Amino acid sequence: xxxxxxxPVYKQPKRVADIASKILADSWNDRExxxxxxGDANPDIELALEPVRGKAEILYxxxxxxKAATINRFALSHETDAFLFLDNDILLPDDSLFLTxxxxxxxxxxxxxxxxxxxxxxxxGRMMSFEFLTNAMLSMTMASCAGVSPxxxxxxxxxxxxxxxxxxxxxxxxxEDMDFAARAFERNARFGYPKGLRVxxxxxxxxxxxxxxxxxxxxxxxxxxxxxGKLMLRKLPQTxxxxxxxxxxxxxxxxxxxxxxxxxxxxLTLIVPLLFYASQHLRVLSGIMMHHPNIxxxxxxxxxxSFIGMIVAGGVFFGFARKLKFRFNIFDxxxxxxxxxxxxMVSNVVMFLAVLFKAEVRLDWKVVKE
Numbered sequence: 001x002x003x004x005x006x007x008p009v010y011k012q013p014k015r016v017a018d019i020a021s022k023i024l025a026d027s028w029n030d031r032e033x034x035x036x037x038x039g040d041a042n043p044d045i046e047l048a049l050e051p052v053r054g055k056a057e058i059l060y061x062x063x064x065x066x067k068a069a070t071i072n073r074f075a076l077s078h079e080t081d082a083f084l085f086l087d088n089d090i091l092l093p094d095d096s097l098f099l100t101x102x103x104x105x106x107x108x109x110x111x112x113x114x115x116x117x118x119x120x121x122x123x124x125g126r127m128m129s130f131e132f133l134t135n136a137m138l139s140m141t142m143a144s145c146a147g148v149s150p151x152x153x154x155x156x157x158x159x160x161x162x163x164x165x166x167x168x169x170x171x172x173x174x175x176e177d178m179d180f181a182a183r184a185f186e187r188n189a190r191f192g193y194p195k196g197l198r199v200x201x202x203x204x205x206x207x208x209x210x211x212x213x214x215x216x217x218x219x220x221x222x223x224x225x226x227x228x229g230k231l232m233l234r235k236l237p238q239t240x241x242x243x244x245x246x247x248x249x250x251x252x253x254x255x256x257x258x259x260x261x262x263x264x265x266x267x268l269t270l271i272v273p274l275l276f277y278a279s280q281h282l283r284v285l286s287g288i289m290m291h292h293p294n295i296x297x298x299x300x301x302x303x304x305x306s307f308i309g310m311i312v313a314g315g316v317f318f319g320f321a322r323k324l325k326f327r328f329n330i331f332d333x334x335x336x337x338x339x340x341x342x343x344x345m346v347s348n349v350v351m352f353l354a355v356l357f358k359a360e361v362r363l364d365w366k367v368v369k370e
Contacts, residue, residue: 001030001082001107002080003031003080003099004031004084005023005086005099006036006074006075006086007020007034007035007085007086008036008067009035009036010039012044012045013045014202015089016048016049016088020033020052020056026097028097028099033052033057034074035052035057036059036071037058037059037060037061038061038067061073067170068170071169072169072170076165079161082106082160083159084102085154085157087155089155090200091200092199101197102197108190110163110191111158111189111190111192113153113181113191114156114199115139115193115194116199117132117136117201118132118200118201118203119201120332121205122205122206124205124207125203125204126332126335127332127339128204128340129327129332130317130340131340131344132326133317133324133326136320136324137317139152140195142241143191146240148188148190148191148239149181149185149193150182150185151181152177152178152180152181154176155201167183175219175220175224182231185231214344214347218344218351219351219361221348222348222354222355223355
């Protein structure tokens with residue numbers, strides 16, 4: 001199997017030199033390294049590419065086309081068996097058998113999302129690591145229980161060249177990776193999640209960078225739901241794993257309902273904290289509930305219910321972290337659960353309203369239809 005490793009670069013080289021050197025040193029002989037420079041080159045990019053020039057194929061757009069169009073322009077006409085698409089902020093492991101393992105895994109599969117663990121060097125990064133873990137939980141569940149998946153994080157994934165061409169590559173949309181996975185899912189493409197091929201993924205180091213990324217990711221989620229929500233409902237009877245994967249997101253909510261009904265028998269007052277907690281995990285009403293005037297009425301029993309929900313959710317996250325060999329820190333999880341998760345939910349509500357009312361959302365992300 002010939003594997004073509006493709007890394008798009010825009011403005012900053014980031015880890016492209018490290019990625020290229022590791023791929024070129026890989027023991028799998030039938031491979032090639034392609035670097036696609038989108039937009040204008042600059043001294044930083046040129047300096048980073050100098051050590052691999054002549055060993056890797058380096059192509060320049062000469063103008064900014066955006067990630068999807070840049071990859072399509074090259075990949076749709078390129079002869080190979082499989083592509084490994086990597087963002088240039090991916091940290092590959094020091095494993096000379098990485099491509100060998102990938103080639104073996106791709107036998108019998110059309111599409112494989114490479115597990116990504118956040119490179120957590122800041123408080124925001126450590127909280128974001130649990131968002132990455134959530135995505136990993138869902139992808140692993142779909143791969144293990146159904147062998148298909150309607151979504152993925154496209155920062156690192158492999159796909160058979162035949163499927164990529166059959167789908168016409170990436171569509172010119174803001175969420176090209178999730179959109180591609182949904183279209184592959186519609187065709188019942190065989191999906192995998194190779195747990196032994198974990199890579200690192202850089203995340204924003206400060207609040208400003210996080211806000212820029214959060215806007216785009218929240219918009220991705222809402223656009224995906226708008227475009228493929230009906231497909232998910234149609235496929236649900238044939239793919240019950242969709243429901244199982246969704247339960248991981250709703251588990252804390254379901255736990256709180258159980259606590260609520262148990263507390264009802266002892267006449268504990270849990271309605272306000274229950275609604276607050278439910279709104280968080282339904283990811284619809286949290287922005288309203290966080291400012292509800294009765295929020296001060298959170299009772300001791302209400303905090304106890306939320307504590308139980310957090311413990312149960314923490315246990316599930318910890319179990320998956322052990323399975324996937326991801327890091328898990330209980331204090332970081334508490335911050336994620338109490339602070340990061342509500343903010344994440346509010347961002348989705350805002351983007352839902354923006355899409356609903358067709359408001360313009362400014363993003364530093366170019367989409368060009370070639």
